[in-house]
Amino acid sequence: MGWWSWKNCPDCSNRESSVWGWGNANPHAYAQVELARTSNPVWFKKDYLAYLWLLKKLAKEAGIPTSLNTGTTLASKGIKTHHWISNNLGGTNHTDPDAYLMQHGISLTQFAHDLSSTTKKEVLSPSSPTKENHLYHIVAKGDSLWSIAKKYHTTLTWLKKINQLSSENILIGQKLVISTNSSKVTPLSQLAIIKAIQKNLGIKQDGLFGPVTKKSLICLVQKTIGSKPDGYWGPESASKMRILKNGFFGWDVYVVQAFLTGNYHLNLGTPDKQYGPKTTAAVGHFQLNFGLLADGIAGPKTCQKLFS
Template sequence: MTHTIEKQLLPIIQKKLLSNSFVIAHESGNTKNSGPFSLENEIAYMKKQALANGAFTSHWVGGGGRIIQIAQTGKIQFGAGKLANPHAYAQVELARTTNLTWFQRDYQAYIWLLQKLAAEAGIPHTLNSGTTLSSKGIKTHHWISRHLGGTTHTDPDTYLLQQNISLAQFSKDLAKTNQTAPTPIPTVSKLNQLYHLVVKGDSLWSIAKTYHTTLTWLKMINNLSSETILIGQNLIISMEQPKATTLSQNDLIKLVQKKLKIEQDGLFGPLTKQALIKLIQQNNGSTIDGYWGPKTASKMRILKNRSTGQDVYAVQAFLLGKRYPLIGMPDSYFGLNTTQAVKKFQTTCGLLSDGIVGPKACQKLFS
């Protein structure tokens, strides 16, 4: 079964390959990033590195079977050392997770993608065959280190073994055909945690102040060794997400206003709406004036299940303000609860109740 490859291509120039000899299998190696947003956090970090002329690969897999492409295949990527990079058609990273169900779906997508890329490159999908540059096929980063050099990494061997996948099993799975696509994953909104999506101007100190917590707590629950945070990173704020049943409408709106850094009066009035529309405009590159108009609408992307971002947060907050309650606070993740709220809103407005926020839903919601 076919998987969807989400494209978030970097605005960078990639040089031509010397040959299409390999597809390289990696994993993040980041033991401190294995939560529900590990995929998004790894991609945010790698994009920053790539734009600073650092390391990057073509694809990431994680989040319960998601596949995201950030660089072109068939052109040089910088993920496996100077000797292998000019010969790697594609390089695939696997984000870590401590959720067994998510790993199983990640692994299925990983196998499917490696096979697909090998077919595109015209090379066999055998694993680690041979010992030289002429031995075409799928290679682990460890194989590159051992036989070509130019790098010392040994992934993804250890991580796969921790998940009870030996290299022999990995090789057998790559040799199979008709891999089964993963089933839908549990949404983040069901997890008993509260998150904050880092935006420009945020600091760990300001986030701690906003949520009435401490730097020490945020560093501990996010496994941070310093106070450095990245735009696009999702931080765990608390291990228990406030429920709509225990917080009043005014209290929930006050928390939204606190995030927006505006007066916390608990009323969903013009100032709150303008601040949320500014959030969207900052996200999509529109003129930041706080008003919903044709130019802002034209740049608004379509949002649906598993979308993430500040525009998702704004949609959730508007739904909350219009009394289509979510379970808990807006969290920038378009999960099951958000989908249900959108469907109710669409039904009320006489729109197709599909749970997808497109142009018509945006017009009704924001204007």
């Protein structure tokens, strides 16, 4: 019928998806969009803007207007809420998303206005403004957060943290931050640097900063500091690790630089064992991103987070 619906999941307190029926609307909807609940106002704002963007995008694909809850029959094309379905089609008695939106100060009138708006740039895309010193990835069809993490040799945890994501759900066209300090660096640069690190370690040069590479690096630093080289960072190794700062030199510095590269701090270039201004800055960025004191000094807390 060329129309589709908005859905709110009332029991999703942890913002995970669930599947509910749409009553008599199921066979007719072009798409069904689900909005999970959150009590966090920051998350809600991001969710709301993302869903407005997605609703508009799907409406354009379907060739239907972005008007909300117009008409009383299937002949009235546009965006319909679960509440509209209950009132006009039956087969369900839910009234989403009225009450949930109102909890965050969004009336249906405001929702309808935001859907029809073409002047607010922030409503048209959930992407954040581009910053010159950041590396971004635009989500394409078929992308998952896991595949993006693999492509850039980083982790799901890092991508979720740096993009303030509460789940692994992403949208086509969404702009994700990959790194906060690599303005002119490509993924191939990290690949080449990691291969150089792996060559130095005498392990397979696949360019992936995976478990084998991490374990080999930890073994290297353990040998350097006189700890048992088992590849696992624990209290014994931490107690023997010196606090690294500007002006230091050695293989322990090399390992810190290598792990920073694995976390996509690529402005360092190939690790050189010299703890200079670039390493200090990279450590500071890492500390800032992980909620540590950003002093640029690689102490016990920083190394524990870096090597984990």
